Amino acid sequence: MQPVVTVGLDGSPEGLAAAPWAADEDEKRRLTLRLLYSWPLLAPEPAHAFSEADIRLASPARAVVQAAEEAALPVVGRRAHRHGVAPRLGPIAHAAIHHGRCPVAVVPHG
Template sequence: MGGTKRRPYGATAKTRQMVLAALGVVTVATAEQVRRLMCPGTASAQTVRNGCLDLGRDGLVESLGSASHANAAGNLVTEQLWNLSGPGLEAAAAVLDRPMREMGDTARGAARSGAKHALNVAQLTKADAQLELAEALRSWREKFPQVGVEECVGMESPAPALLHGSAGAGLLVVGRRHRHHLLSRRIGHVVHAVVHHAPCPVAVVPYE
C-alpha cells in the first residue's frame, strides 16, 4: 500500500481507528498483539504496524520500548510496544464512544482508575502466550496423537511455575541447553531450583 506525505506508511482510517480502539482497551501492546486481538484471521501484523507508525507521526501513540517473543518457527522476534499519548487517549475515547472520565488520565491510567472497558495487559500477554504454546505443540501433537497433552500457562517466574505445576506429578522433565565449552557442565538457576526443590523426581534433558 502506498503512503502519502500525511500518511507515509499508508495506513487507512479503518486501521488507525482499530489501533486506537485496541490501545484504548489493552493500554499497552505490540502490533502483533493488536492483530491477534482485533483481526486474528490475518496472517501478518504489518498493516497494524503501519497504523501504529502513522499514528505515531500524528502524536497519537508512542513507543514504550520493545518486547520479545518466539514466533511459530521458534525464532526470537522483537516488537515495539505502543501506548496512547494524551491526544491519542481522546481519539480512542471517541472511537470507543466512551466518556473521557472512564478512560483514565493516561492510557495506562485507564486500568488503574478502574475503567470498565480496560483489559489488564497481563490478560493479553497470557492469551498471547497460550497461542504461542499451542502453535509450538501443534506439530508434536500431529506426530504423536496418542499422547495426551494438557496446556498450562503460568504468569510467574519459570522456577516457581515449574515447582507449583509439578505438585502431585510423577516426573518433572526440564530442558538444559548443551554448550560446547568448559562451563557446559554448569546448570542454570531454573534447573538448579527444580532439581533441589521439586516435589517429584526430575529428568534434565540436554539439547543443542
C-alpha cells in the same frame, strides 16, 4: 488426580529438546503428558498428541516447581555446552531439582 509427566517449555532449545523425551517417557509410563508454558508460546509442532497444556503467570522456575507438586515426573532441559565449558544447570532446572518434591528428569540439549 491422575499422575502426569510435566515438561517445562520456554521456547529455548533446551526446553524444546526436553519435550520429545518427556513424550516418550509418558508413553512408557502410560501417564498424561502436560506441557507447561511459562512465557511466550513458542512450542514446536508436537511429534505426538499431548493431553494437557498448562499456562501459568509466574516466573518459569516458580511455575515448574509449582507444577512439579502435581506431576509424577517433571521434565526440564539442560543448557548446552558453551565454549568447551562443562554442562551446567540453568536456573529453571536448578529450582526444579532443589525445590521440587519428586524426582526431576533433566534432558540434555542436542
